[in-house]
Amino acid sequence: MTAQHHGKHVPRRMTDSPALAEYRRFFATALRNPTTVGAATPTSKAVARTVARFLPTTGSPTVVELGPGTGSLSDEIHTRLPATGRHVGIELNEDLVRHLRARLPGMESVHADARELRHTLTRLGVDSADAIVSSIPWSLLAADVQRDILDQCRRVLTPEGRFTALTCLPMQHSPAGKRFRTELHSTFAEVGTRIVWRNLPPLLHYACTGPLPERD
Numbered sequence: 001m002t003a004q005h006h007g008k009h010v011p012r013r014m015t016d017s018p019a020l021a022e023y024r025r026f027f028a029t030a031l032r033n034p035t036t037v038g039a040a041t042p043t044s045k046a047v048a049r050t051v052a053r054f055l056p057t058t059g060s061p062t063v064v065e066l067g068p069g070t071g072s073l074s075d076e077i078h079t080r081l082p083a084t085g086r087h088v089g090i091e092l093n094e095d096l097v098r099h100l101r102a103r104l105p106g107m108e109s110v111h112a113d114a115r116e117l118r119h120t121l122t123r124l125g126v127d128s129a130d131a132i133v134s135s136i137p138w139s140l141l142a143a144d145v146q147r148d149i150l151d152q153c154r155r156v157l158t159p160e161g162r163f164t165a166l167t168c169l170p171m172q173h174s175p176a177g178k179r180f181r182t183e184l185h186s187t188f189a190e191v192g193t194r195i196v197w198r199n200l201p202p203l204l205h206y207a208c209t210g211p212l213p214e215r216d
């Protein structure tokens with residue numbers, strides 16, 4: 001397929017809008033890494049707005065994003081964050097980290113595993129986080145990995161800290177999906193849920209507050 005550009009025929013791909021280019025990048029990464037990406041397309045703007053509404057808007061908050069991917073939530077998070085705030089993205093895929101650094105220079109994009117959350121934040125000189133936004137594929141993680149990452153989130157959050165997680169709605173009935181919900185209830189005093197239908201597939205948005213004291 002071709003399109004007109006300055007009077008010449010150019011391949012359709014060269015005329016992609018930035019949004020379409022993001023889709024292509026996400027989809028290609030998902031094809032190569034299905035279990036770590038865990039979705040075929042980036043989340044919608046509707047989801048990004050829902051997530052951003054839950055974030056602090058005053059002071060100098062630190063917001064940590066686990067699995068920012070191509071940055072579909074990051075724009076909205078960044079817009080919401082006060083100018084003196086800090087936005088740290090921890091992404092497992094190195095190509096995506098390079099992309100994020102170029103696309104969102106205001107976010108500190110780090111190539112790391114969410115399992116190294118505490119170590120990574122210490123390395124960046126971050127003592128605590130006011131909010132954690134996570135869209136890593138929780139429902140595909142083994143029980144001990146889910147628990148380990150959640151435990152680190154609980155430890156790095158301030159007492160007023162907020163935690164959000166996005167999971168595919170159909171996965172809520174899978175064993176790992178149910179286990180994740182149970183783990184959230186053992187980690188936070190309040191666990192709110194909201195379904196965001198304006199995404200393919202619909203997503204379950206967990207909004208949690210009140211990190212509980214350490215478990216024995």
Ligand SMILES: C[S@@+](CC[C@H](N)C(=O)[O-])C[C@H]1O[C@@H](n2cnc3c(N)ncnc32)[C@H](O)[C@@H]1O
Binds near residue numbers: 042
């Ligand atoms: C479902 S995608 C979500 C991407 C983006 N936040 C969005 O909403 O469109 C999951 C992302 O988490 C990343 N990821 C998966 N496991 C991770 C881990 N253990 N640590 C950091 N990032 C991880 C993947 O590489 C991928 O970019």
